Amino acid sequence: MTVAQKTDQNTLVEALINIAGEQDVVTGRVAMYAYGYDATLLFGVPRAVVFPESTQEVVDIVNYCRSTGVNIVPRGAGTNESGGTIPVDNCIIMNCCRMKKILEVDLDNYVAIIEPGVVNYDIQEMLAKYGYYYPPDPASYKASTMGGNVGECSGGPKCFKYGVTRDYIYGMEFVTSDGKVRWVGGRDYCSEPFYDITRMMCGSEGTLGYMTKFAIRIEPIPAAKRTMLAFYNEPVDAAQSVADIVAAGIVPTTLEMMDNLIINTAEDATGAGLPRDAGAMLIIEVDGPAYGDLDDQVKTITEVVKKANPKQFKIATTAAEVDACWLARRVAIGSVAHRAPSYSMQDITVPRSEFPQAVAGIVQTSKDYDLDIGILAHAGDGNFHPLVLFDQRNAEQSERVHKAEAALVKLALDLGGTMSGEHGVGLLKKPLLPNEYAPVTIDAFRKIKRAFDPINRMNPTKIFDL
């Protein structure tokens, strides 16, 4: 059946209701509008939204869609920044939010089995009661689902020391477009069936299959941590501290940077007393065993930071002071709403040594396109989130924003980096993919896609065209 011979809408909805139940199928106009967005400014309209509650329902929906030529766009909480969950032509949204059971937590063996609709925060909260945690914690962790986290291979502030989502998935169950179910990996690192299918699924943005269960690695919360906050005259000074801390043999849990614009929007939002004239703020956190080594590391970091002549340097000594250090970072993205009704957030990433050049390039891009651009960065990873502030209703300004986005990607690539460190490609950056990869590499992506989804039914047109 071709797209031109679309299944009748009533037939489609009836079939989905038969599989998932009336309460798990949404077709109202308002809902279609709501599920047409993600965290980007892109928009599309699905034919229906379905919330399967079991693997069998997923299989039945996939089989129905295959037989009728309907495309499937997987979605969690829709917090992604890449347009990865934007509806495509003739598609349904298959939302994992109602597959939200924590099926098993095995603290002694450092593993939990969960469904994809579990919100990252919920698993963290549950584990914390027992002194355990799941290290990857993207900024969206209070809302984003584990399905979305795995689909995008989310990062977060702790990546420099602890790695990203892919490093914490032992195995998974997923359904491919042929309706077949596969469990790959296991409850440890040794159980992949030859090819590391779990790794390929991580970050595949729903283009290879629909994930229905995960075995995740969990860990005891480190015995001790120390949090420090430094304010600098210029971002380049913060970058110097980052380089010097790593050169001193210390691998911090966190090295988070904000520039002057974001410091000010955060201060507008919180009134926390941040120095408005600071050029950059750096949150530094180290963790480890509680035998006094962390105090030595703090001493080393203090010396390193002082070399860069900071305006202020604080070492948090209480939990309240730790919270105060993190407050500005936590509100940073939302706080820009005080300055502009819309923002575009990139996640360009450069080799850490190119951090100062990247900051200079972002500042130059701001001037070149006459746009306010604030900088948030996971500085240890060289991962930037330039926030371009604008008004989407202003067509001319929006056009400049798109040009600035392309310029930022070019900046990262020219510095030997990548256009996406943790947000993925989706639709937003798809046109720029050939700037990063040669045709032979993109063709290798296509080989993988064809191996998993030869009929191109799962989230088609995302990342690259088949």
Place this chain on the structure above:
Amino acid sequence: MSQIVEQLKSLLGADNVITKDMTKYLRGGEQPAAVACPGTGEEVAALVKAAADAGVKVNVGGAVVDTTGLSGGIAVVMKRMNKILEIDRNNLTCWVQPGMPHKEFCDALLKEGLYFPPEPYAVSTSSVAGCIGIGDPDSKAFKYMPPRTYIIAYEMVLPTGEPMKIGSKCIKCVSGLDLIHFIAGTRATLGIFTKILVKLQPAPVCRSIVLADLPNITTAAKAFLSIQKRRLFVSRENAITNKLGQHIWSGAKGAVAFVDIEEFPKANVEYAKIVEAELKIAGATATKIISDEKEYASAELGWLKAREAVNLTDKKVRFTVGASNVVKGLDAAKGVVGALEDGEFALIEAQLGKVTVASANPEADAVKLNKAAMPLGGNVSGLLGSKLRCDEYSDQAMFDNITQLLHNIRKEFDPKGILAPGIQF
């Protein structure tokens, strides 16, 4: 066949194509037409293209090549591509050629104050490309993650002869599908590495090994469980039965526990004390804490030799259980292969819940051990484990689905079936 050999001679130079006295480069009973030793990525591309055009099979190794299925084919030995190309201290990365011996690579980096954590699969022959290509989660993987974590970019020749490049010096990248990390463990079925970029860590500030001589391997497992219950996580928490344990502690009377601690100085001292105390409580008859650099290197080399002996034999079964169930896993193994102390070896990598036992009849024993391991939170490792798991659930369809996907991937990359003929799903 002589045509392809002549062609290779013209591409690589006659001195780099060996057709006589090939034995030292080969492992296995089949005889390739030639051993080829390319010196550049371009030569690898030309070689693979020529082989693909002629429909000749190719397999690759750092120093030694597995000849299974390679009769009349080409064994590619990467011994000439064996250099560190660039160490980037600022970004903690290193470009290295695929044939660089793994141990030599680690040692060279340590001299620079840098660290590449994955262990060699076979310390006397393994290359850096072999480490990534095999992708074995080694005994440091609990603390440092498996080898796949360390590859961040590479250049490769695809089975068609086309060169492909992916990745950068960024430690995070989700641009496109993750062919960067996926490549680990593919064992040259999808291409041949010509250049690899790995991420590094600062060298550990302080390192100690605690050795213990124990009545048997189960007592070591009990000590390790006590250590884990204290939430004390070390770099390696291994034990091996007496025969291979001699590599680590010559003269040990029983099983040898090998616990590696890489922490900052104060934690290092405290961890070593606790580990030693737990091993003594469990019944160690003798213990040693090694902090001297030379002694550390010697004990580590002993462990790596024992690991090599285990990895290179086919007469074994490797399975996992939950990390807290290693004692039960060993009990199950005794029930299947007999007294562990009497066998060639039994090895535990406790934090990973990994158990490897010598077996005269690996296929049959794997079935029994998988059945025992599953209720303990594990299974036999790798593709065989996937099959046995599916068998336990009487779910042949699941296993067929998995292997179909593996075939699909391989066929997309290597439609003519040129590379790594010994690997069969």
